[in-house]
Amino acid sequence: xxxxxxxxxxxxxxxGENVVEAAKRAGVxxxxxxxxxxxxxxxxxxxxxxEIEKMPKIQTGCSTKVTEGxxxxxxxxxxxxxxxxxxxxxxxxxPLDCPICDKSGECDLQDNSFKFGSPYMRSTEERRAYVxxxxxxxxxxxxxxxxxxxxxxxxxxxxxxxHEMVALKRGNNTEISTIDGKPLETDYAGCYADVCPTGSLTxxxxxxxxxxxxxxxxxxxxxxxxxxxxxxxxxENNVAHRCIPRVNMxxxxxxxxxxxxxxxxxxxxxxxxxxxxxxxxxxxxxxxWAIAISRARAALAGKKAVVLVGTDLTNEExxxxxxxLPKYLKxxxxxxxxxxxxxxxADDAPADRILKRKSKTANLHGIEKLGFKGLSVIPSGTEAxxxxxxGRAQIPDLTGVKNRVGIGVFDQSQTEDWLVVLPGQAFxxxxxxxxxxxxKEQKYKKALNPPENSKPLSETLMLWxxxxxxxxxx
Amino acid sequence: MLVTRKTGFLQKGYMIEVFKGLFITMKHFFxxxxxxxxxxxxxxxxxxxxxxxxxxxxxxxxxxxxxxxxCPTVCPAECIHIVAGERDDKEKYPVKFEIDVLRCCFCGMxxxxxxxxxxxxxxxxxxxxxxxxxxxxxxxxxxxxxx
Numbered sequence: 242x243x244x245x246x247x248x249x250x251x252x253x254x255x256x257g258e259n260v261v262e263a264a265k266r267a268g269v270x271x272x273x274x275x276x277x278x279x280x281x282x283x284x285x286x287x288x289x290x291x292e293i294e295k296m297p298k299i300q301t302g303c304s305t306k307v308t309e310g311x312x313x314x315x316x317x318x319x320x321x322x323x324x325x326x327x328x329x330x331x332x333x334x335x336p337l338d339c340p341i342c343d344k345s346g347e348c349d350l351q352d353n354s355f356k357f358g359s360p361y362m363r364s365t366e367e368r369r370a371y372v373x374x375x376x377x378x379x380x381x382x383x384x385x386x387x388x389x390x391x392x393x394x395x396x397x398x399x400x401x402x403x404h405e406m407v408a409l410k411r412g413n414n415t416e417i418s419t420i421d422g423k424p425l426e427t428d429y430a431g432c433y434a435d436v437c438p439t440g441s442l443t444x445x446x447x448x449x450x451x452x453x454x455x456x457x458x459x460x461x462x463x464x465x466x467x468x469x470x471x472x473x474x475x476x477e478n479n480v481a482h483r484c485i486p487r488v489n490m491x492x493x494x495x496x497x498x499x500x501x502x503x504x505x506x507x508x509x510x511x512x513x514x515x516x517x518x519x520x521x522x523x524x525x526x527x528x529x530w531a532i533a534i535s536r537a538r539a540a541l542a543g544k545k546a547v548v549l550v551g552t553d554l555t556n557e558e559x560x561x562x563x564x565x566l567p568k569y570l571k572x573x574x575x576x577x578x579x580x581x582x583x584x585x586x587a588d589d590a591p592a593d594r595i596l597k598r599k600s601k602t603a604n605l606h607g608i609e610k611l612g613f614k615g616l617s618v619i620p621s622g623t624e625a626x627x628x629x630x631x632g633r634a635q636i637p638d639l640t641g642v643k644n645r646v647g648i649g650v651f652d653q654s655q656t657e658d659w660l661v662v663l664p665g666q667a668f669x670x671x672x673x674x675x676x677x678x679x680x681k682e683q684k685y686k687k688a689l690n691p692p693e694n695s696k697p698l699s700e701t702l703m704l705w706x707x708x709x710x711x712x713x714x715x
Numbered sequence: 716m717l718v719t720r721k722t723g724f725l726q727k728g729y730m731i732e733v734f735k736g737l738f739i740t741m742k743h744f745f746x747x748x749x750x751x752x753x754x755x756x757x758x759x760x761x762x763x764x765x766x767x768x769x770x771x772x773x774x775x776x777x778x779x780x781x782x783x784x785x786c787p788t789v790c791p792a793e794c795i796h797i798v799a800g801e802r803d804d805k806e807k808y809p810v811k812f813e814i815d816v817l818r819c820c821f822c823g824m825x826x827x828x829x830x831x832x833x834x835x836x837x838x839x840x841x842x843x844x845x846x847x848x849x850x851x852x853x854x855x856x857x858x859x860x861x862x
Contacts, residue, residue, distance in 0.1 A: 340783030340830050341807045449799035449807055452784045 245311040260302035260313055261289055269315055272324065272353045274331075274438050275390040276303035279495040280399055286331075286390055288353065290323040291315050299323055321357070328358035331388045334368050334413070335439070342386065344440030346453030350388060371416060377424030379499055380433050380442050387441040389415050393433045400496060401427040402594060417441070429595065431502045435485060435495075446503060447483045451475075459688035460487055462675060464553055464603040464633050464668045465501030467589050468596050469677030472497055474505065474669055474688045481505045481669060481689060492677065498597055507632055508667045508689065512653045515692030518662045525657065530696070534708045537627075537661040540644040541570065544624040549637070550613055551630025551649065552579035552602040555673025556682075558698045559604075559611045562629065565702045570627070576616035577608050579634040584615030589678055598678055602634050603668075607676030629698070632667045648701055664695035671697060763862075766823045766836035769814055769850060770859045778856050779833035782809040786825035786834055794818035795825060812852040816842070835862045 242253040245263065252267040261271045262278065274286035282303050289302035294312035299319055307313075314320065332354060339345040371384035394406045394417065405426060409416045419425060425433070433442045456475040463470040463484070470493035472484045484505050486497035507513065517533035518525045528536075548570060550562060566575055579602035583589055586609050589600040609615070616637060619626070625644035628636060632650030639645055647656055649665035656662050670691040674684050691697075696704070720726070752759060772779045782799035800810035825834045837860035 340781045340785070345783075449782070449801060452788070454788065455784070 243309045245307050245309070245313060247313045248315055254307045258307055260291055260293075260300075260305050260307055263307045264291075264302065264313070264315060271302045271315055272349075272357055273303060274349060274353070274388060275392060277392050277395075277436055277495075280392060280395040280436070283391060283395070286327065286388070288324060288327050288357075290320055290327070292317050292320050324353075324357040325359050328354055329363070332358065332362070333364050333366070334385075335388065336368060336385050338386070342383075342440035343443045343448060343450075344386075344437075344453075348440060349438035369413065374418065374422045375424065376419060376442075377426075377430065379430040379445060380425055381445045381448055382418075383441050383443070384416055384418075385441075386439045387417055388439055389417070390438055391417070392436040392438065393417065393442060396432055396436050397427065400432070400595065401429045403427050406433075428498050428500065428593070428597070429496060431499050432486070432496050444483065451477055451482050456482060459669075459686060461669060461685040461688055462603065462683050463497065463501040463504065464631075464675070465498070465504045465601065466592070466596075466598040467600040467603060467605050467678040468492060468598050469603055469675060469681065469683055470497050470501055470596060471683075472501070476669075476688055479690050481508055492681070493596055496596060498595070500597070504633070505669065507650070507652070508669055510652065513692070514651045514653055514656065514662050514664050516694050517664060518656075518659075520658070520660045525653075525659070525662070530663075530694075530704060531708065533661050533663055534701075534704050537646045537648075537663065538705065538708060540646050540660045541573075541625045541627060544644060545622055546570065546573045546625040546627065546644075547619060547623050547642075548573050548575040548627045549616060549629065550575060550577045550608065551628070551634030552577050552600070552605040552608045553631040553633035553668070554604060554608065554629065554649075554698070555631075555671070555675055556604065556607045556611065557673055558631075559608050559613065561699050561702060563611060565706075569702075569706060573627075574620065575613060577605075577613040578616045578630075578637050579605055581635060581637070584617050585609065586678075600678070603677070604675040606678055606680065607674070607682075610676060631665065648698065663701055664692060665701065666691040666695055666697055761838055761840070763838070765838050765840070766821045766826075768837050768839040768842055768859060769816075769819075769855060770835050770837055770857060771812065771833050771852075771855045772835055772862075773856055773858060777805065778808065778852075779831045780809050780812065780829075781805075781807045781831055781833075782812075783807075783830060785828045785830065789824045789828040791822060791824065792818045792820050809852060812855060814850040814855065816850055817847055835860060837862065 244251050244253055247264050247267050247269055250267055252263055254263040261273055261276055264271045271289050273289045275283055276289060284301040284304035290299045291302045292314040293300050345351055373382045373384055376382045397406045398404050403426060405419050406417060407420055409418055434444045455477050457477060459474050461472060461474045463472045471487040471489040473487045474481055475483050484502050486493060486495060488495055516527040517530050519528040519533050519536050548566060580600050583600045586606055589598055589605060592599045623642050626639060626642045628647045630649040636655060645659040647659055647662045650667045651662050669688045672687050674682055676682050782797050784797055787795040787797055794815040796813045797809050798811040799807055802808055823836055826836055839859055
């Protein structure tokens with residue numbers, strides 16, 4: 242590999258790489274605002290200035306390609322002066338509302354100002370102020386905080402494939418907005434908040450929810466579709482607060498769709514069933530585990546039953562079911578379900594040109610690989626059904642099936658007339674492995690504690706094995 | 716160890732020392748300023764920097780606090796609990812602002828961390844209570860001092 246010299250250190254670089262990336266690998270930080278590794282380079286913030294030997298002036302690190310034997314200096318007086326001047330210009334119009342701003346704590350402007358800026362302010366002029374228009378349900382705009390890096394414009398153009406953000410007016414009066422002030426249309430609007438280096442574009446869902454420094458971060462996998470985007474779940478005190486994409490150049494790069502981003506909300510939904518529930522005289526009531534399980538067994542015993550396995554379960558859970566079902570529910574047909582219209586791996590196709598896939602569950606490919614067959618229609622004459630899922634698989638139309646039993650994560654509104662519902666654990670509450678559409682196996686780790694009275698699938702099945710069928714069936 | 720004390724003439728005249736001591740005691744008893752005060756009627760002057768009962772400063776009836784969460788961050792006793800919200804006249808304000816005062820150690824770090832000059836520790840030190848008390852926002856926005 243060719244070599245260059247950064248701050249006296251010899252650094253290997255990949256041909257075509259720019260100075261910022263090469264320096265990052267060498268452990269030298271070059272501050273940036275407008276540069277984003279996933280977007281085109283515009284070199285307009287001038288923050289990444291570096292000195293390069295044999296070049297008369299300082300150069301922008303993001304737009305300069307490293308060449309063999311290049312000598313780059315990032316800590317000279319000239320560079321430091323340039324950085325602090327850039328910081329001063331950016332802060333001329335930036336309001337001092339970090340206490341209000343959701344971005345504070347993870348803000349590039351804050352960090353770089355602290356590291357490279359001057360603690361004193363020379364300007365006494367009034368700062369510009371804008372009236373902000375609504376940008377739809379995902380993004381909250383605050384134009385006063387904007388530093389015109391145009392990352393959002395480039396993200397819309399290049400990644401989301403929709404030119405909806407524009408820069409109006411010029412110079413000091415530049416305003417970033419949508420065309421004609423229309424709300425955002427893209428399904429990837431959450432990424433606008435991720436790419437924004439300041440608090441101009443923030444998530445409405447996360448607005449004033451928690452300060453960034455309180456959040457604990459757990460790496461996990463999105464269970465929104467069969468792509469299996471890498472993401473980080475941010476949580477505190479066992480409450481999930483948001484999800485942000487995690488860089489994985491093989492799968493999702495830097496991005497994530499809104500559906501996956503906000504999918505975590507069902508975990509803390511008030512309607513989520515967290516106690517075993519049984520139907521008593523037309524009304525569902527909480528019950529003891531032992532009673533609920535024997536009721537569940539009774540509901541299926543001696544009837545023409547079908548077992549439906551959600552494709553949102555992990556490989557481990559699928560494997561347990563493969564062991565369990567032939568022994569304890571002998572002769573019952575087993576199908577997998579997940580997304581209406583996607584009954585097999587062959588139906589899974591890209592749903593748009595970016596990330597989304599048609600299968601709206603993460604582990605369709607893994608579950609099918611284990612040997613489960615897809616459900617097209619529930620066989621006629623079915624009297625009882627056992628649904629096992631983890632919260633994401635869409636429950637198929639069960640009209641005509643009288644005895645319904647559920648294991649897993651359910652919503653009260655979905656299961657009002659079900660005989661028994663046994664609470665399980667959602668994706669962030671357990672360890673597991675899922676297989677994405679390319680056959681890539683990915684593990685995720687437990688981030689949150691499950692509701693107190695829920696049990697993992699393995700434990701539920703263990704109780705099932707050891708229980709008796711109760712005499713009274715309601 | 717065996718100590719042998721002298722028993723000469725000077726040692727036998729110890730009464731002199733006794734009267735000397737008694738004289739000092741009597742001097743303090745009759746002539747010096749008294750240390751105790753008659754508390755509810757008389758009150759002691761405290762320094763302006765005294766850290767007593769908390770309050771949130773308000774200007775024109777609007778609390779200064781913007782729920783930036785710096786005080787719960789810096790609080791070593793973790794006794795401040797804030798929930799932020801939005802309302803028409805203020806972009807961000809504390810919907811809930813609670814101080815679990817039995818946990819509070821009156822270190823005054825919240826006051827120091829506050830960027831909006833909102834949370835204050837007043838000069839009031841009479842805070843004895845019968846049951847565990849959590850100071851809620853309605854209680855805290857009463858102006859109890861001029862800090």
